[in-house]
Amino acid sequence: MEMHFKIFRFDPETDREPYYRDYVVAAEPQERILDCLNRIKWEQDGTLGYRMSCAHGVCGSDGMRINGVCGLACQRLVKDFQGSEILLEPLPHFRILKDLVVDMEEFLERVKAMQPYLLASTPPPERERLQGPEERRKVEDVIRCILCGSCTGACPAMDENPEYVGPAALVWAYRYLFDSRDGQYTERLRALDDHNAVWSCKNYFECTRVCPKGIPVTRSINLMKREINKVFGEKGPAS
Amino acid sequence: MVFKHDVVIVGAGLAGLRAALEVAGSADVALLSKVYPTRSHSGAAQGGIAAALGNEEPDSWEWHMFDTVKGGDYLTDQHVAEILAQDAVRAVYELEHMGVPFNRTEDGRIAQRAFGGHTRDFGAAPVKRGCYAADRSGRVMMDTLYFEVVKKGIRIYPEFHMLDLVVRDGQVAGVTVYELATGELHFIQARAVLLATGGFGKVFKTTSNAFANTGDGVYLAYRAGIPLEDMEFVQFHPTGIYGLGVLISEAARGEGGVLRNDLGDRFMERYAPTIKDLGPRDMISRAIYMEIREGRGIGGKDYVHLDLTHLGEKRLAERLSDISSFVRIYLGLDTAKDLVPVQPTCHYMMGGIPVNVDGQVLDASHEVVTGLYAAGECSCLSLHGANRLGCNSLLDLVVFGRRAGLKMRGELAGIPWPVVPEDPERAVRDRIAEMKGRRNGERAARLRRELQEIMTTHCSVFRHEENLVRALSDIAALKDAYARVGVEDQGSRFNTDLLEAVELEHLLGLGEAIVASALARKESRGAHSREDFPERDDENWLKHTLIHKQDQGFRIFDKPVTITRFQPKPRAY
Numbered sequence: 115m116e117m118h119f120k121i122f123r124f125d126p127e128t129d130r131e132p133y134y135r136d137y138v139v140a141a142e143p144q145e146r147i148l149d150c151l152n153r154i155k156w157e158q159d160g161t162l163g164y165r166m167s168c169a170h171g172v173c174g175s176d177g178m179r180i181n182g183v184c185g186l187a188c189q190r191l192v193k194d195f196q197g198s199e200i201l202l203e204p205l206p207h208f209r210i211l212k213d214l215v216v217d218m219e220e221f222l223e224r225v226k227a228m229q230p231y232l233l234a235s236t237p238p239p240e241r242e243r244l245q246g247p248e249e250r251r252k253v254e255d256v257i258r259c260i261l262c263g264s265c266t267g268a269c270p271a272m273d274e275n276p277e278y279v280g281p282a283a284l285v286w287a288y289r290y291l292f293d294s295r296d297g298q299y300t301e302r303l304r305a306l307d308d309h310n311a312v313w314s315c316k317n318y319f320e321c322t323r324v325c326p327k328g329i330p331v332t333r334s335i336n337l338m339k340r341e342i343n344k345v346f347g348e349k350g351p352a353s
Numbered sequence: 354m355v356f357k358h359d360v361v362i363v364g365a366g367l368a369g370l371r372a373a374l375e376v377a378g379s380a381d382v383a384l385l386s387k388v389y390p391t392r393s394h395s396g397a398a399q400g401g402i403a404a405a406l407g408n409e410e411p412d413s414w415e416w417h418m419f420d421t422v423k424g425g426d427y428l429t430d431q432h433v434a435e436i437l438a439q440d441a442v443r444a445v446y447e448l449e450h451m452g453v454p455f456n457r458t459e460d461g462r463i464a465q466r467a468f469g470g471h472t473r474d475f476g477a478a479p480v481k482r483g484c485y486a487a488d489r490s491g492r493v494m495m496d497t498l499y500f501e502v503v504k505k506g507i508r509i510y511p512e513f514h515m516l517d518l519v520v521r522d523g524q525v526a527g528v529t530v531y532e533l534a535t536g537e538l539h540f541i542q543a544r545a546v547l548l549a550t551g552g553f554g555k556v557f558k559t560t561s562n563a564f565a566n567t568g569d570g571v572y573l574a575y576r577a578g579i580p581l582e583d584m585e586f587v588q589f590h591p592t593g594i595y596g597l598g599v600l601i602s603e604a605a606r607g608e609g610g611v612l613r614n615d616l617g618d619r620f621m622e623r624y625a626p627t628i629k630d631l632g633p634r635d636m637i638s639r640a641i642y643m644e645i646r647e648g649r650g651i652g653g654k655d656y657v658h659l660d661l662t663h664l665g666e667k668r669l670a671e672r673l674s675d676i677s678s679f680v681r682i683y684l685g686l687d688t689a690k691d692l693v694p695v696q697p698t699c700h701y702m703m704g705g706i707p708v709n710v711d712g713q714v715l716d717a718s719h720e721v722v723t724g725l726y727a728a729g730e731c732s733c734l735s736l737h738g739a740n741r742l743g744c745n746s747l748l749d750l751v752v753f754g755r756r757a758g759l760k761m762r763g764e765l766a767g768i769p770w771p772v773v774p775e776d777p778e779r780a781v782r783d784r785i786a787e788m789k790g791r792r793n794g795e796r797a798a799r800l801r802r803e804l805q806e807i808m809t810t811h812c813s814v815f816r817h818e819e820n821l822v823r824a825l826s827d828i829a830a831l832k833d834a835y836a837r838v839g840v841e842d843q844g845s846r847f848n849t850d851l852l853e854a855v856e857l858e859h860l861l862g863l864g865e866a867i868v869a870s871a872l873a874r875k876e877s878r879g880a881h882s883r884e885d886f887p888e889r890d891d892e893n894w895l896k897h898t899l900i901h902k903q904d905q906g907f908r909i910f911d912k913p914v915t916i917t918r919f920q921p922k923p924r925a926y
Contacts, residue, residue: 125846144683155798168394168397169563169599171679212847226503232451238450242449242462246459247461258489
């Protein structure tokens, strides 16, 4: 079938402002949106800029806005867009580098600020640290994060507070806060008790809706809020 | 611009990250990656990492070593397999201590599951040896190591592509790199360069590999005069999603899944009576094609079914959730209820850059090239021999990535700063200008598609002299056409149009090396199956293939296999 695409274009080096370009490609219903993008690039317009690598939702390279919804171009299929034009735009809340390619640096810096590594308070034993299946289950969902940026791109709270670390960073905070092997529970919790951290989340649930890996992001953030209230006393969301 | 670092690591998958952690603190190390590090292809590894922890049932490193050797159809260098199996237990505990979220047994230990070719008592029955985190084991290991690297403050250059490896007088001088964001060329002078650039499944049409897997390090080493070892051994994973090649982990069969033909028969019972669906990958991929050839593909077509319906939703959710989601997204099927259509998909390269057990690259005289190291899939130890076992590659990355790091740390003081040739980026700069100058030249995408067709038609699971000769001449014609390749994008920012054209040179060179090596080996062993020479021939072919680029064409020679504990025996499962 013929698919009609409208794609955001902007090369800050040569374009004064962004514009949209139309493309028409033949595609099979079960093909990925990424397959269409590749066909456009390889057969029609070599200048189109976007990222991709694994093409099956593991590497997280091709996060973008597809008909207004953030997600991975390799996880959305043509058949879900039959009869409609497909609008492709870069992830919101990210600086645009070229076309659909955005600057990941600030996003990654915010994740790194969560200290997303194990800080154990005891030296490692000879064998593994023991962790029961129930303890392990606490991190089961969040370890699916692939750092694609879809959640942070989709989050309306990022508009309200550009200093908000964003849902992805909080997923990584959760990952280590609830790892039974970590020894920095109170310190991590204290860092999260901040206007720019958990309290910027206003439960829009957009992150949960768009996450390509099905992580219950909002619920995870709420669990951290509850934990803060439990440990440091009731605060409620800061205004 | 010329940068200078003691150590440059090219590739930030698991091997590169693990090596970096070992060198950091004692040298100035830079980690270079063509993608963001967390997007490296180690992250696509699903099943797990092998180690004889014995957490679920008795196990021993000797059994693991034996399985690795037999899995490799006795082409494995046995002293390497011994290091791997012995060091595995330490390596897995180390990962756990770093924070890798392995699944757990009821008593809190690292959970383990069965995997193809891993057995107890030297082949008696399957053993649970694969340590795993659901079916995203590679991804969580890579994330863990990446943030350790971040914690240590190691310098990372993301989205920098290596376009040239400069070796002068037996010593590495550095690498020429292309900065994707700006289009600038830089030369990084280094006393040690570690190539950890992964595989090159993109020479084939159907592959589990990422678009980034174009074998840049392997080809650039080859171009710089390093021979390549055992290139004919290409692993086709039995269970790629039909038509797409997306991987369905062997863990699916480790957890009890079975393959079925059009009659609904569990056909692996006939090919590997003892361990059945947990046979080695080369054997199962051949069995699938035999079933298809004999008319028992599903509906007479070129695929079979993977049956997971009896595993139950709980186990699928806890241990195989990613593959269940791939099946749901791409096929609209439910692994708990539906049979999954699968066919073999190009997955892993056993061959690559020859190295010793400390990751030092060996030249055509088997001598160490000063300052040049390789680890991971781009290297050939030769650990995996003629066929790699599942769960042994993640292990290879952390065991031998670490060893390469240790060696670099130890050797660095004795390696003088190399002499940098005048204007070292010049050859690359000229080449780029030439390709950009041919705006309406041959399209790289078209030539790449043709190469992938040729390789898939003539050089995949089954091979024959006639096909291989044909493939060599077809690739030669493509190389001629490549001399006219052009680049439409004239810009300097994120010019992937240009890089795809550059990568095609790598793919063409590596495709040719695979075919030429396959043509040279006149026997069938492991993943290399010659229909005109269907038997393994230890008398004449128990040796490694080496291919060395010459001014015109290439030269093929060989070197012996190291055999220590296990004499070659017929390989039955």
